[in-house]
Every structure is written in structure tokens, then in C-alpha cells.
Amino acid sequence: MLLTIRTTHAPATDLGYLLGKNPARSQRFDLGFGTAHVFYPEATEEACTAALLLDVDPVGLVRGRGNGDGGTLDQYVNDRPYAASSFLSVALSRVLRSAMSGVSRDRPELAATAIPLEARITVVPVRGGAEVLRRLFEPLGYVVDAEAHPLDPAHPEWGDSRYLTVTLRAETRLAALLTHLYVLIPVLDGAKHYFVGDEEVEKLLRHGEGWLAAHPERTMIASRYLKRRRSLVDQALARLVEPEPDAADEGAAPDEPTLAAVRDAEEGALEARISLHQQRLETVMQALRESGAARVLDLGCGEGKLLRMLLAEPRFTEIVGMDVSHRVLEVAADRLKLDRQPPRVRDRVRLIHGALTYRDGRLAGYDAAAVVEVIEHLDAPRLAAFERVLWEYARPETIVLTTPNAEYNVRWPTLPAGRFRHRDHRFEWTRAEFAEWAEGVCARFGYIVRLLPVGPVDEEVGAPTQMAVFTRTDSAMVDVSLESGDG
Numbered sequence: 001m002l003l004t005i006r007t008t009h010a011p012a013t014d015l016g017y018l019l020g021k022n023p024a025r026s027q028r029f030d031l032g033f034g035t036a037h038v039f040y041p042e043a044t045e046e047a048c049t050a051a052l053l054l055d056v057d058p059v060g061l062v063r064g065r066g067n068g069d070g071g072t073l074d075q076y077v078n079d080r081p082y083a084a085s086s087f088l089s090v091a092l093s094r095v096l097r098s099a100m101s102g103v104s105r106d107r108p109e110l111a112a113t114a115i116p117l118e119a120r121i122t123v124v125p126v127r128g129g130a131e132v133l134r135r136l137f138e139p140l141g142y143v144v145d146a147e148a149h150p151l152d153p154a155h156p157e158w159g160d161s162r163y164l165t166v167t168l169r170a171e172t173r174l175a176a177l178l179t180h181l182y183v184l185i186p187v188l189d190g191a192k193h194y195f196v197g198d199e200e201v202e203k204l205l206r207h208g209e210g211w212l213a214a215h216p217e218r219t220m221i222a223s224r225y226l227k228r229r230r231s232l233v234d235q236a237l238a239r240l241v242e243p244e245p246d247a248a249d250e251g252a253a254p255d256e257p258t259l260a261a262v263r264d265a266e267e268g269a270l271e272a273r274i275s276l277h278q279q280r281l282e283t284v285m286q287a288l289r290e291s292g293a294a295r296v297l298d299l300g301c302g303e304g305k306l307l308r309m310l311l312a313e314p315r316f317t318e319i320v321g322m323d324v325s326h327r328v329l330e331v332a333a334d335r336l337k338l339d340r341q342p343p344r345v346r347d348r349v350r351l352i353h354g355a356l357t358y359r360d361g362r363l364a365g366y367d368a369a370a371v372v373e374v375i376e377h378l379d380a381p382r383l384a385a386f387e388r389v390l391w392e393y394a395r396p397e398t399i400v401l402t403t404p405n406a407e408y409n410v411r412w413p414t415l416p417a418g419r420f421r422h423r424d425h426r427f428e429w430t431r432a433e434f435a436e437w438a439e440g441v442c443a444r445f446g447y448i449v450r451l452l453p454v455g456p457v458d459e460e461v462g463a464p465t466q467m468a469v470f471t472r473t474d475s476a477m478v479d480v481s482l483e484s485g486d487g
């Protein structure tokens, strides 16, 4: 089967940088179940087309399985070499992995930019035909074209086959297009060539971040993606938190762990002179101690500095670090040296992979949550989903949250005016904006909040970091003096 991706964004040959595949060279990848070839039938300044030809070997797939008896002929003779299926998704994730996660070494800005793109798949079986195809791709902003093929041109009365040649056009980021194809191709035919387990739920939520929750066909997508395994489908749907109706989902970009590492280093350098980071973590620790919490979440834990501080104090009996990035969790596990800790230390801490914009049963029932320098990494339209995940569903008694104070940015000598402190920040708030947001959260979910500066306080612009300590109003930890403090 064949997938082509075409752009007319000038210079069109930049597509080669985005895909990480040189237009002048054709390449071949052995994938075990077959071979993928990447080549460019067209590569000019005006238009460039990359082709991924996937040659699945159905005989090779069966060989060595040891089920010689009872096998049927269709193991050997089937549509796999010709039709797009979950094999194509696997090929995309292996051959175009970094392009799919939005990473481009040579053209990072272009990778984050919507450009005119056209994808064509020849051919794909679609259960439900062109109508289902449209229902899946049109809500994501694609202009969809489906070409039907008669079962036999000599017998038009037999009707069309279930195979379509599909063309999708949109002005979008290449990573978004590849991710949509990755998730939705197996959904089109509703079949997967491999066993579907819990891992697939995580995969669906990870690749669906920013678009699946608001998709009108999310139920069909989850159901077909997870091969109709009821418990998995329920789990996935429960964790998809719908954004508020007025919160448009446009422009949501998935997190990019590799770039994030570079960006973290930049932010680190910027703040180094006063070791703001350390000061911030100590302030958060103090707030957690004062809350009386024993079971604590560190949401968006990153490389685990706060986890290490929590682990050093026996009063914190259960510590859970969660992050959306597998890579930073690996670093955290490494830094905590968990494999070298005695069991009584090791057993107090757990690292889990998850996204804060999805409802997650694993977060319920804790005393406190720390969310340190994380919300500014969330797309503003996803904030409403995050609020519900933490304040409505997880609902710890105490939430300690920090974020940069945008007003302070004029005091950073190396930061150009109008720039954020970190390239991955989606917004930075002034003290008034933070206060307004925090008070809105309290009103919506039944919490009270204290706002505190972190770091040296400048008379005019305040402190570099702002911290909010939320306390659930129905919790024993709220004392009356606090409640009436400002009012």
C-alpha cells in the first residue's frame, strides 16, 4: 500500500527536513513484518511529495508461528500487501517517529507551523464507507475526498468494494496530520493485527491529546481503536475529559519531550543566578509540610527534584510522581536511584505516566498535590480540562501550584521584551491574571486560596514566581481565620 504526503509550502523541499528524510535519496526500512520504502516522486521548490510504500509480507507473517494445521488459505492470500491497516500505523511510528512527535532538528519552527498538506492513501478498507471516513476526518479540519472502486468493472451491478482511495487536505502541522493518520487508519477498518491491552489505552490517550476529547466521534474511535474491548473502551472514555463547550481546541500541540529537554536547559540557565528553582521547591515543601499531608502527588514531576526532597522526609508516606513524558520519568527513576534504595524507602514512591488533561482514577484520594511550573506548559484551551481533572475528580485537600509571574520578566537581563521564559510556555500570567484564575477555580470547585510570592520580591513587579495554595473548603484543614482573612 502507498501513502503520499504532499505540500506546496515554499520551499516545498523543506518537507524533507520535516520528515527527516532526504528527497534526493530513496530509503528502505526492514520492519520485520515487511519493508517500508521512502522516496520522493516529486521534489521542487513549488511542490514536494513524499511517498511511503509499505510492502507487507503475509507469508513471512505466518511463517514460524507453528500453526501448520488448521490454518486457512487467507493467512497467505489477503489484502495486507495492498491495503492500509494498523501495519501502516506501526510503519509511521517507526519510520517517521520524530516527525510524528513534531521534532525537526533543522526546521523546528516549520514543524510547529500549519502548512498546506495533502495525504493520499491507496487504498484503505473503510467499514461504513465514505460517510464514516468523513465523520472521522472532517471534524479535524480536513477536506475529505474518497474515490470508490468497483468490485469488478465488468460487473457494475456488483457494486463497489469496501476499499477507498482517500485524499485528505488541510492547512495543519505535519505532526498533527501524521498523528491523526496513526490513530485513525486502524479505526477505519476497525481491525488490528496485534493484541490490544492496557498499553493501547495509554497510546490512544497520548496520541489523542488535544483533539480526541472534543471529537464528536470519540466513542467510535475509542471503540474501534481498542477492538471493542469493553473494559478498555470504558477506561479510555472515562479518562477523556471534555473541554468546556466554549473552549476551542485549536492549535493544541502535543508535548515534545526531546525539545523540552533543550528548553528546560535554557530556562535553567536563565534562572541560575539566584537558584530560583531551589528556592521554589523549598517553598513548596514548606507548604506541603504545613498542610499536614502524608500522601502526596507531584503532578508534572519532571526529573524528580521535588520527589527526592519528599522522599527525604518520613512524614510523606506515599509519594506519586506523574508526568506526560516517558523520557523525564526515566531520568527521575534514575536520579532517585530507586534500584539502590532499601525497600522501605523505595516502596514510598511511585512514578506513573499520564497526562493532566485526562481524568485519571489513579489520582484520587491523596492529601495533597504539587503542580510546580506545569500549567504554563498546557495549552490555554486545555486548562478547563485540567481544572476538572484536579479540582473536581482528584480533589486533594491541598493543592500547591506555582507558575511564573510575567511582570517579573522585565527584570531578566537576557530575556527579550515580550518573550516567555521558556520556549514551551504557552502563556505566562501577571499577578492579577493568576489571582483571577485562582479565584475562579475556588468558586467553581469549592476551595479557598492563598497567594504567595516566591523568590526576591521587587517593589514594582513582584517576585519571579507566584504560588497558590488551595485548600478544599470541606476539609478539616481550613481554619476560619484563613477563610475570613481577605474578606
Ligand code: SAH
Pocket: 255, 260, 299, 300, 301, 302, 303, 305, 322, 323, 324, 325, 328, 354, 355, 356, 357, 371, 372, 373, 374, 377, 378
Ligand atoms: N515540576 C517540575 C517540572 C516542571 S517542567 C519542576 O519544577 O522541576 C513541566 C513538566 O510538566 C515537564 O516535565 C512536562 O513533561 C510536564 N507536562 C507538560 N504537560 C503535561 C501534561 N499535560 N500532563 C502531565 N505533565 C505535563
